[in-house]
Amino acid sequence: MGSPCQIRLRASSLSHAQALCQPLMQEAWRFEAKYSRYLPTSLVSQINASAGAPLVLDSEAAAIIDYAAELYQQSDGLFDITSGVLRTAWDFSSAQLPAAQTIQALLPNIGWQQVDWQNPKLLLPAGMQIDLGGVVKEYAADALAQCAQAQGIDSGLIELGGDIRVFGSLTWPIGISDPRQPSRPLLQLTLEAGGFATSGNYQRYFMHAGKRYSHILNPKTGWPVVTPAGVSVIADNCLIAGSVSTLALLMGEEQCLSWLYDVGLPFLCVFNDGRIVNEFAPSAN
């Protein structure tokens, strides 16, 4: 998953908990092996390699694509699983702006509307690529929780790179760090059965000529979105929490609040100037 993950379970003994974790870790590795765009044997790599020819997907992958298509609709095209190729132009380690022509040249290969998706048949036009990173990690947290419950584990917490799913009767403490200073804790809250996810621009960005360029790119223009520093969302499951926080970031600093209020889930939004909008319950602090 490219980030630290943790599984916490309530069990009668440590060894029992460790034994129960095994199938969950296998399930996490299965997601990694199937959906990572970095592994040449993954399904995503296979889809990208066969761009130009139709491919029939299994039901899980098809449901994930369907869900991503819904996010595309809901975000008015800002969330687009075909936008990954923009990363070839933006090198966040060099802190150099790409040439405008480089971006322009990539744009024709971006746009979910160009993809012929008739569940379960996918026809990705030649030259295009997909990246399911924006949904799979969150969904995997939910899937692991379901897997744990199917084993009879009555309570637990699954965290995959900051995206959290809690299940069962216990409540679990969650700490949120300040997106502008990740080492500084900002807020602690207690999560009961449900999902929690944070999206932020602090992990990857660079400063150029006094301007902050985040890794959140607008697939229509190819340029970074001026996002809030971080958005955390609580929902019934991790997938929804992750989607809502990701979409809020994509909406940009100006639009994100109205969008979050429109969705109606509890959220915490931290702006680059340090302004905080906390719409978790008042007792969350």
Added chain:
Amino acid sequence: MTNPTFKKPSQRLLALSTAAMALPALAPPSFAVAPTERTLSYRYTQYNEMSIDPKKVSSINADEGGGSNQRYDIDINQYAFSTPVGDHFSMSIDIQDEVLTGASPWTVTKEDVKGTPSDSSDDEIKLVMSGATIKEHRTEANLATTYYYSTGTISGNVGFSTEDDYESTSAGLSWGGEFDDKQTGVSVGVSYSDDTADPEEGSYKGTELGGKIGGWLNGSDPVVGTAKKESVSGFISGSRILSPNWIVQAGVSYTQKTGHLSDPYKANDKRPDERNLYTFNASSRYWIKPIKAAMHADYRYYTDDWGIESHTLSLALYQNWQKLQIIPSLRYYTQTSASFYSIADPETTLYNYYADDHRLSNFGAITTGLKIVFKQKPVDWILSGEYYVSGADMALDKADEPEHPGLLKYTKFTFGVEHRF
């Protein structure tokens, strides 16, 4: 704090949640998945009808020795077992054993203050009760099997019931299917039952009583040998998931009963030998997340060609609190009387059909209940109580007839235990 809830879910959230529910790990539990656990359960229920005000009971009695004001008490023991069979089948068996004791109203009569039969409209209508000697033992067994396939289920069941003077056999077949990404469910079913009654002394008592009560008692509908009746029924219903928190369901049913439909234990009772019954029902299940409770609301409309029309409205809140589920409930029921029912007008007996059974009268009823389930895996403990009260003044439509003195009040207590393994 607990998970905060901000405001009601928006259309945006609904769209996302609906799309997410198509994912295997987030799909709501589907009924087309065969159960993976065995369930063994036991329930004991005590049903007690409250005794009648002695002033409402006539001194005349079906058996010698004075009218009883005690009504039915029923002790019910239920045993159930269900188990998966392979990946696609489940089987279940239910056995119910009940013992009924007490007395029941035979008919009504008008008496003056001295207890002498009278025809005057000023006098009170009193119940003529059977002696407190009835003791019935009834055993019922039901066997059911369900086949689960990817988009639906097919179920079949057979049942047998036997008591001292009564036997019943029943069978049913139903199908349930899911469409539209499991957002919509449809089910249809048919059932049949065949009953044979062999009343011990029932049908003759009426004639004897006729002499005691006076001129206008008509006698019962005599049973010669055995009385048979049959029932054929069909239903169709549909359900729809409106949001992750809200499911609605509606259905209609039709039942036709034919045969000896008069009550052999009533003294003034002759009913048509056919009855056509129609129902419409609608229900809503709404999950209220902030309080972790599900609101169940149910409405049922019933009508038949005997002239009875009824409405039932039930509300129940399934409140979860730690390992407890606490379910307060409230039910209102109202019905109009059967066209041939009367306790006030002796002329009724001139008609082809007549009855003075309180169950065919115009009345309303309120049931309040409380159920508590304690879930300590793998065992659920269940405790419930219910109080039912009925009266003519509680009916939605007021009738010209006086209130039937036999309208019931009862309590029902259940203790149950359910083991999953």
